[in-house]
Amino acid sequence: MPVLLAYQKSNEDFTEKPLVFADKQMSLLLNDALAANRIPRTIDENGDMHFTNFGFDWTEGFFPGTCWYLYEVTKEEKWKHAAQKFQKQFEDHKYKTTNHDLGFIFNCSYGNGYRLTKNEAFKKVLITAGDSLIIRFNPVVGSIKSWDVDRGWQSEKGWKFPVIIDNMMNLEMLFELSELTGDDKYKKVAIAHADTTLKNHFREDNSSYHVVDYEPETGEVRSKQTAQGFANESVWARGQAWGIYGYTMCYRFTKDEKYLEQAQKIAEYILNYNGMPEDGIPYWDYNDPEIPNSPRDASAAAITASALIELNEYTKGKYEDAVDVILGSLASEVYTAKLGENKNFILKHSVGSIPHNNEIDVLLNYADYYYVEALIRYKKYKSK
Structure with a gap:
């Protein structure tokens, strides 16, 4: 991890102070949510x-x-x-x-x-x-269909059975349900989807495509594209985060070594990527030609940090230095808002979808969710 380790790490406590701040900042956001009786997501183009x-x-x-x-x-x-x-x-x-x-x-x-x-x-x-x-699971394809293609912008892509890397995150509920109910039907779907994604979504360097479209009647791959990245062959930052999180989680439930191996391969790709900024917060797409004048994505960093904390426990502390860098950066004033600012969200500088001209360099509720999750996971890890 030569790039990340070049960053001068802070000695600041990455859990207690940020969690205290999260409680205070989110209390203000809760007041806003209660007043509107709505769930906060982000800000609009007018702020x-x-x-x-x-x-x-x-x-x-x-x-x-x-x-x-x-x-x-x-x-x-x-x-x-x-x-x-x-x-x-x-x-x-x-x-x-x-x-x-x-x-x-x-x-x-x-x-x-x-x-x-x-x-x-x-x-x-x-x-x-x-x-x-x-x-939504098709046993011939071996995957859960991500998007319906009969309406919206998805209908303009010519897809038949699109599956996105994000869908790995929906498997956790299925694994949990098999444990809660004793019914393996949920787990079987989750494993099939994870295996199909493992087979078709990753390039030789272990970076991930965003969208793989399948022929629903045969299971054959029709195309490999992007929807939220810069280009079909570019590396969309949040997609890599979904991948490492998803396969680390799959290993938690199955203890199948191939999932642990894939999670580590994605981690090594992310952490050793030559264009990764020293603070560990990626540009929204690794291959955006506008780099370094390109938006960062704190949401991708938060998801990655949370995944790395869990992966770290399965690999004898292999990723602790990287976690320290990413969490230290997210906790800094560069990415953490001041109390009462940032519309009372915690993190700044996240990206929704630049190709859709939507949520660019803003606050996002899922960035805060995975950041708080990462802080809690790290606190538990350090207390062992």
């Missing part, structure tokens, strides 16, 4: 608060999920009440079969809620969401 869509929004689970994490840390009832209140707003989405993001949405919210409270009502919601998600 005003943008809330999640009532109809369906893949990011709607992250704010209540962060509230659950803060409840875990602080034991303050306000966070428990807030998490329950806001996740209730999208509970009916558990019946949605037209989107793959149910894992993101419900595992981050109801999943954390069940983990912390063992509320049986939460478990029932998770089971329904899982049953809805696996309807």
Whole structure:
């Protein structure tokens, strides 16, 4: 990891101070959310608060999920009440079969809620969401379909059965459900999807394509493209983060060495990439020709840091230095907002989708979610 280790690490505590700040900053954001009775997502082009869509929004689970994490840390009832209140707003989405993001949405919210409270009502919601998600699984392809292609911008791509690297994150809920219910049907789908992605999504250097489109009747690969990266053959930063997180998580549930090996291969690609900034916060796409005048993506860094903390435990501390660099950078004033600023979100400088001219160099609720998750994971790791 020569590039990252060149960065002068701080001796600052990467967990306690940032978690105290997160509690204070998110308390202000909670006040805003309660006043609007809406779930905060980001800001709009005018710098005003943008809330999640009532109809369906893949990011709607992250704010209540962060509230659950803060409840875990602080034991303050306000966070428990807030998490329950806001996740209730999208509970009916558990019946949605037209989107793959149910894992993101419900595992981050109801999943954390069940983990912390063992509320049986939460478990029932998770089971329904899982049953809805696996309807999208095609056994011939061996994957869960990411996007429907009969409407929206996806309908203009000529895809038949698109699968995105992001979809690895939806498998965690399925693994959890098999453990909670004793029914292997969820785990079998998750393993098949992980194996198909492992086979087709990665280049020889272990960087990931964003989208792989399949022929649904034969399972053959039709094309390998991008939707949110710079180009089909470029390396979209958040895609690499989804990959390392996804395969580390798959190893947690299966103990299959091929998943651990792939997680490490992705980690080595990320950490040894020649163009990686010394502070460990990647540009939104590794191959954007505008680098170094290109936006960074703190969300990709936060997801990667959280994954590396878990991967570090499976590899005898192999990635601790890299974790220190990334968390130290995210905790710095460059990426962490001042109290009461940044619309009361924690992290600055994240990117949603530049090709869609959407959420560029802004705050994002999922950046905060994975950052707080990383801080809690690191605190637990250091306390062992």
